Amino acid sequence: MTRITELYGIPTASDPHAVDWPTVIQSQQCPFLSRKCLKNRKSAPDQTIGSCTVGYGRPNRHIMICPFRLLERNQVFEDCKSLVTLHQPGNEWHIVTELNVPGGSVDYCLASVRREKVVDFVGIELQTLDTTGTVWPERQRFIHGHGVKVRAMDRKSPKLFGMNWKMTAKTILVQLHHKIETFEHLSKKLVLVVQDHLLNYMKHQFSFSHLEAARLGDPMHFHAYSLEPIGERFRLQLSERLSTDAAGIASCLGMKTEAKLDLEYIHRQIESKISTTTLMSMNIPIADLS
Template sequence: MNFPKRPLELFTFSTESDRDREEWQAILDSQQCIYSDKKCFKTRKSEPEISIGTCTVGYKGEPIIICPNRFLQNDRIFLDCLHLLKNHEPGNQLHIASEIEVIGGNIDYFLVSARRQEVRDYVGIEIQALDTTGTVWPSRQQCIRDEIGISVKKFPRSSKTYGMNWKMTAKTILIQLHHKATSLELFGKHLVLAIQAPFYSYMSKVFNTSVMQDADEKDAVHFHTYNLPQEADGGFTLELSSRYSTTTVGIETMLGMRKDVEVSEEQLVARIQAKLSPETLLRI
């Protein structure tokens, strides 16, 4: 389906679903995120008491997630990492620990297998939603007024609407992924990046993803890509699309940090040989 360029989800509820104005008014008043069970953390700088609440927006016909909490629906991203807990045994408890510091920053979540509060195994999980350029606020207000039918305060009109900051988002998360995965790789553990399939498609065009392969549990770094199909009631459900993996060296190659590794010995010898001349001869 070709979705319009406007918010598709507000405070975790689909603007494509059939809800009356009273229901929407209650949703907008509560400003709650059902995935975090807290007030939406995305607030306006000029009005910090007002949460923006945009989880997903339409962009070039596709639903694009712009809030990391949106990936928490049904704990899907955690369940999709269970197979990486090699030391998990029947009887162990599963935990979700958040914001754990490692070299390179904090890892968003750890899926942990434990028995009597003693850690037996763990998997690091990073989430990356898309950063936007510009502001979504005018589109948000217009959606509430025109699609939902609720009056809103005047909002700025502009020919410039929001865009997607694909390149900066991709480069930033790859650098962070490399730093954070280095420690886990030394420990023989895994770090999983949960992203949307359109974001991975962009990475494949801009970065050297030849190092990526179908998910191999021997690799330290895993990419789990997700689609966001629309259900019959108009809502959206997170769904695992593909799994890939590589090593920290592979991430370096993607970032262009190891281009020299890609030079073959034959190419190297040819380059050396081209420099040889009587002037380069070492005289003894």
């Protein structure tokens, strides 16, 4: 049984009579990008890897290792539309790649556009698990078993692969910490799209207890997707949404932040003055301040 779950978007458990694997391997097409796969081998730049999802762990879990796998049916963009709050009927939806912002770049931007002018937008980051080692020998053994000629040294290689859970999670949180302040300052939303397994790891290994079920007013959102089997295929399904702000991301990393000190100071002043006499009510004048 191969540990490659999906290769070029096709489940490896598919009926072998229904898939022409030699043609699939030769064409190297990614169905989620509608173009040639972009995951190239460093030692052979013209050769793509094509592994979207692998089986890993005990019990075995289907782990997405290519961020483009998250683009299936553009569902992740559909699920972000509610965060583009200034959108109106008649506006166009646009998906823009590589948006440069202070602190780095954002993978995608979903924008509401009217008469070629941006009305509102949401930034979207895609993150899947980084691997350690190499999946290449496992890939080569699979395609060799389905009629594709491969080098014996590749399919017989003892090299294995693993999941770099800690580095993947910490790296993306640090990146979010740099970027979310910009979005918060602009009163815009930033969404991190991940697989449910990665979010569960982050919740256990980092300080996530302060994150709440998604609130529209928060600038930082987490959208977690499960990979559900539908017949012989797999389908993305939104399984959990959380949200926080810039200070919340800092807290996830165990960092102290002064981003909200001024606001908290004002909140304390207001709260110290709240009483029954300050309660707004119809037909009751505000107390004279003189």
